Amino acid sequence: MAGKAVIFLISRELAGFIRGIEFEALPGTTVHMARLAFLDWLGSVAAGGQHPPFQKILAVIRGQGGVGQATLLATGEKTSCLNAALGNGVASHIAELDDVHRGSILHAGAAVIPAALAVAEMTGASGRKLLTSIVAGYEVAVRIGEAVTPSHYYFWHTTGTCGTFGAAAAAGKLLDLTEEQLIWALGNAGTQAAGLWEFLADGAMSKHLHPGKAAFNGVLAALLAGEGFTGAKRILEGERGFCRATAPQFDLTRITAGLGGPPYKIEENSFKIHASCRHTHPAVDVTIELARQNKIKPQEVANITVRTYRTALQITGDYRPATVYAARFSLPFCVALALKRGRCSLDDFNQDTLNDAEIRELMSRVSLVPDAELEAGHPACWPSVVEITDRHGRVYRGRTDFPKGDPENPLTDAELAAKFRALAGEPWGEKKAERLEKAVMELEKAENMRAVFEKF
Template identity: 50%
Template sequence: MTLSEKLAEYTVQLKYEDLPLEVVEFTKICILDWYGSAIAGKDEKPIQSIKELVEEWGGNEQSTLITGGKSSIGNACLVNAASSHIVELDDIHKSSIIHAGTVVIPAAIAIAEAYDLSGEELITAIVAGYEVCYRIGEAVSPSHYYYWHNTATCGTFGSAAASAKLLNLNVEQTAFALGNAGTQAAGLWEFIEDGANTKQLHTAKAAYNGVLAAMLARKNFSSASKILEGRRGFFESMSTEYNEEKITEHLGKQFKIIENSFKIHASCRHTHPAMDCVLQLAQEHNLTHENIVSIDIRTYQTVLNITDNPQPDSIYASKFSSQFCVALIAAHKSASLKDFTEESLHSPAIRGLMDKVTVRADPYYNGAYPEKWGAKVEITLENGMKYEASTDYPKGDPENRAEKDEMIAKFSNMVSDKVLSPDEEAATIFNLENIKIKNWLSKLSYNLANQKA
């Protein structure tokens, strides 16, 4: 069997009854976290641009747009996937370096609503989608990640697998879906140089392309049989080092979704290890930005590749600046959505502290990455005192878990100003296995249409 066929067989054979209670409940938290991120991002300008475009295109009213109203399945993927990625609070898997929620969940929800499927079917499909994209991401990382945005590339496979599951495709058709997902996989990191809107296009198209691949496969639209391992396939063309064994190792005997990490700070996950250390020291020693002389960060090279930006010029760019993020959390003792503002971006106190931040790669953290995303921070004060903190597991990792009540609190914080009832919405998601997705989203659509300005 080809690797695509093995992943297809796994996807087809997976049943809701196979899922341990822990996996079901954890998947609901993933859905809640995606939903909160999507609601929080829906009014951002890039999302409104995508919304305006899909309105110009038109489309059958099949699936709910997180921005309000309904459109086609594909259009819903574009809007909802982009919206859930823009506030930088979506989930992340360390060893594959993928934000699966922002790609797999909007695709699955759009199909589940359009075809009036159950919460049990949705949960099962999401588990399959996470499993497939995480395994592919692990196989090609970290070399793939230097040029390619794994969420966009590997995430396309996850969207296709979840969609294929919901469409009840057979093994051959599911392999077709994976093959045609792989040939569409794209997403280059160059946008980071400009702080461009492109990152939202990455998730939008990954969700959309996976659905497109599965919908065509339903019509027996064929694809390359060895899209992963073929001599002109995904591995050879997009990774300098890859490990095929990651695709099938313990496949069907574990559930990778529970390896998922969740963000607590509203910034790029690569900034979080150092931010956690700075926050710990600031709280333990009552530090303020006024008495700090220097902040020295030792971490892994990818942090520098993605977030070494000493002069961010927009709120969005500031979320990809280690210098800004550690200065912000030192000054505010918080880095939530409400802390990333124009005021904080131009704050003389924060800007002054940014000049005192150095970021260096360290052999220990380089060697541990991507299984561990760690950092060591040393803060020096005016009086010469030095304080150190380190972590291998920032808050939200499975090894440093954010508990259910913390995730509900995070959700409430993300949606509290969007005229929704956070407690009611959370309760609905934690009862998802007992409802039809269309019923849940019809209520959401009504709430969005009737929310106050």
């Protein structure tokens, strides 16, 4: 409108990519990673569905009703496509065990997969098309996340904000939107994108709402675009667009450089084994390894120094977690727990460990130190150096740049399957979990996604 020269048209490049990506051209490693991402997400949804935040959104969704277009996975009931995206999105992120992309600090799966699955079920898409849309959604979310990280991340929960673009991309792919409609969908994804870190101060449930709303808002943007509802064409690079509004520093070239072919961003996915914030994992990994190798007992520890990057200290620097949930965002707590129990699984975070005097005492011996060298490597690496000094003055020192589950330090397929069965087995029963695992690992054979969860 202001008659300026259009220098970028990033949304058009993204739209061209979303239109063009085809299952047949995807490398086998990409398809495999999409399957694993789906399986890992499904386990998180199963676990999350047992917890209060999901029960509360479920009550609201049931109260509003809707056409039975898609499955609320935690209960198996059918609801509208938008409600399914919302409910499954909320369930995704409660167990804090969902996947994460390191460079963008983004839980892409929690926002992208519920959106993709809801639209795939509504439209009766094939498993191949679903997997392709998941790859597209990750690509878009992660690239935008990389462009605005880390400055965006101080205020904004990237999973909520950038996740909305990914959800819109996946939904738009499944709806066969035209290039112009995809541009509008991205525009209306960006103008709905939200999610502030302020919830962390209270350990509030908003964190789970963010990916649910990202999925919902992305699907809404795509459905509206399909009806011809227009959106901003330069939502990313525009003078009053997403990047300028939410990131003091950003690099637009990250969004489009190398876009359109392998390697796809989904292959950079990291999977979690500890049930705590990913920023605690590097130190937890090193602590577990040092304690195991050197048989360090908690009562022998004089002090523990954790060196790491700034964001980890900002998000997980809490020495006084008041709730079990807050404990999962407390680096001192997680390191103390790792030292005492040799693990930080979902079951290890409970009222007993929260109130454990030995853990509290250990926490008081943990020093968190920002480290300029480690900071310089972040977020390409998520590094930590841990130094444990015992009461005899012996010093044990370890470092990791890549927490367990990163592509450079991967979980095996068998480890991921075991994680899925542990999470899904209790709420759904071993048999159903096994059946679903098999279905997901051959998702490309499903001709109609409606059938996969039909008798669920």
